[in-house]
Amino acid sequence: MNDLAYQVEYLVSRAGGLDRGDILERLQNSLRMQEEDEKALAALPRGVLVKKYVKGHQYYYLMTREGDKVRFECKGKLPGI
DSSP states (O other): HHHHHHHHHHHHHHHHSSOOHHHHHHHHHHHHHHHHHHEEEEEESSSSEEEEEETTTTEEEEEEETTTTEEEEEEOOOTTT
């Protein structure tokens, strides 16, 4: 039995009022959404956005780690600030 079939059987045994088709559809939808979310997360830049003040102005930097070094890449001011 493959992994998806095992998950469906497990969910059928626990779900009240849902049939195999409903559970399979929901499971496939959840797996598709998980894959889309993982792709979206992979497309984001690595690091943390930090705020620094330079001569009284706010600037935002993308802080990343490369080995033992920490890099700050200036992203500029946020619009409207």
